[in-house]
């Protein structure tokens with residue numbers, strides 16, 4: 001099932017996501033959430049660090065993972081974990097064992113295998129694969145999501161994790177694979193700003209074709225819900 005949530009502005013979008021996170025935390029069980037990297041989730045992290053959310057969310061029930069990580073040290077400005085730690089985790093009370101970061105400082109191939117093993121051990125299965133409760137994803141203006149890039153993504157890759165190289169910089173990344181992302185109960189894309197409007201139109205506009213080369217056009221939950229949270233600027237071409 002695919003759904004669109006188009007809201008006036010970025011603040012309204014992240015407010016809905018924060019509210020969703022609070023509800024999930026109140027289910028009285030471990031909930032596995034995969035965060036996106038890049039620039040878009042920063043606003044969500046800042047909101048969640050505000051006292052209203054920081055003190056009311058049952059953080060001990062939430063386990064945080066990442067869709068992808070850049071192969072850099074955790075204190076590097078490009079680290080997805082580092083950004084979440086600075087903006088969110090350093091402001092809340094959450095058990096250290098609930099943070100399942102990708103070790104960007106380690107050898108990429110070995111880390112991809114270690115991460116896959118950790119996911120298999122910790123995340124309950126559905127359809128024979130670990131099923132995350134909620135995967136938050138971004139979308140690059142080139143149509144990439146997590147670190148699955150156009151022209152280099154194998155949608156049939158059976159491994160849970162893959163190593164990818166950023167097409168321009170060559171920077172190595174460790175990423176969840178397409179099959180693992182697609183097996184989530186719920187996937188929410190968070191896409192903000194006019195810079196993403198053209199790609200949103202290409203993927204979701206009236207003339208979108210089924211064989212687009214963009215991973216964000218193909219990563220969707222096989223058995224659950226896929227939501228597109230957009231602000232008005234990103235959604236401007238979808239009338």
Ligand SMILES: O=C1O[C@H](COP(=O)(O)O)[C@@H](O)[C@H](O)[C@H]1O
Pocket residue numbers: 035036037038039040041067068136137138139140141144145146147
């Ligand atoms: O899912 C993801 O998407 C982004 C695109 O990010 P943004 O910086 O345009 O918000 C990607 O680069 C990121 O690493 C990933 O987790």
